[in-house]
């Protein structure tokens with residue numbers, strides 16, 4: 001804290017433990033015993049980590065601490081860490097992002113956006129000891145991963161990539177440029193998409209794991225709303241990748257791209273929910289103790305009704321995300337044979353959740369800051385940090401209109417249901 005101006009009596013109430021207590025009072029009735037136990041485990045970890053978190057330093061030093069507790073990722077089973085599944089991943093992300101949403105975003109980029117591609121490779125029957133070892137390195141937090149889809153000229157239109165792959169006898173040569181590579185400047189491994197034929201991206205897309213030492217170059221770009229995460233422009237100039245690093249070839253890369261987007265958008269939603277809950281709860285605490293005109297300001301309808309409106313929206317959004325996570329676990333992840341109808345529904349509803357929650361996180365931060373007044377713009381409370389991260393939520397994982405486009409596509413298919 002550069003200069004303390006907040007009242008001590010309010011500051012002493014604004015502990016992370018109190019924040020989690022309020023979160024739990026709102027959320028635990030929705031959860032089963034296993035979920036509650038898991039949340040408490042994460043919260044204990046976060047409360048212990050909090051004194052080490054310096055909000056002006058990079059987030060990466062905490063990856064190995066997360067890894068030691070199996071908290072890099074919890075969608076897939078890894079070592080003896082239990083419980084696991086999509087719902088658990090959402091709970092991990094919400095709780096961690098209440099502590100530090102930038103740390104959570106860097107974490108899930110490495111372990112969900114990047115490492116999930118390796119899990120998918122094994123789910124589809126891949127066998128490769130080197131990739132198994134890299135998966136362990138990413139899950140333990142010893143190494144850092146990135147995902148490269150977006151290009152300077154291909155953002156929302158990501159399928160029509162310009163990054164070219166050329167086959168040789170024993171390798172693929174990559175040429176192209178990617179941009180907005182989260183973790184890029186720090187990454188040891190990159191999951192990178194390219195195509196053999198720009199005219200036929202769906203039929204020729206390749207997904208490859210590329211270790212940095214094969215020649216991937218990165219330059220950091222400045223993103224002021226997430227200053228503790230390194231984000232890059234990534235250059236691939238005649239990068240020769242041995243066959244053993246190909247995860248999905250000859251158009252299968254296109255299928256894996258979409259397989260990856262569902263968990264990606266769900267976990268971005270969970271990060272956004274952590275931002276919502278963090279901002280809202282710190283706001284609730286402050287307005288319960290801050291007095292003006294002889295009253296706690298929460299008692300003024302202008303303040304209390306505003307927070308009540310936000311709480312009802314955040315509770316509904318949380319219920320939606322957790323329900324989607326539960327269905328994803330039951331009918332896709334843990335099912336003997338994933339249900340095709342549910343998979344289709346999930347792809348659509350995840351866009352609805354991501355669209356709604358990303359936008360809500362920005363609304364919540366902005367509105368809570370207005371309800372709290374000047375203090376929320378200082379470093380005396382974490383509000384402005386949440387607010388900064390909320391600015392990127394709608395862009396990452398596909399901008400607002402792309403989520404709407406996916407939802408609109410489903411709407412335009414209703415004729416099939418009624419004809």
Ligand SMILES: Cc1cc2nc3c(=O)[nH]c(=O)nc-3n(C[C@H](O)[C@H](O)[C@H](O)COP(=O)(O)OP(=O)(O)OC[C@H]3O[C@@H](n4cnc5c(N)ncnc54)[C@H](O)[C@@H]3O)c2cc1C
Nearest residue numbers: 147148149150155156180181182392395396397398399401
């Ligand atoms: C902080 C940050 C981190 C990121 N991390 C990663 C990462 O790790 N890996 C990665 O691959 N990418 C990453 N991205 C990229 C992100 O996914 C893209 O920025 C996003 O998909 C949008 O692409 P774009 O920025 O090129 O915008 P554009 O595609 O140029 O879109 C600009 C505007 O046009 C609208 N638009 C575009 N097409 C349509 C359409 N058909 N209908 C209606 N409106 C449309 C968009 O909604 C948007 O409003 C990151 C971005 C940011 C900002």
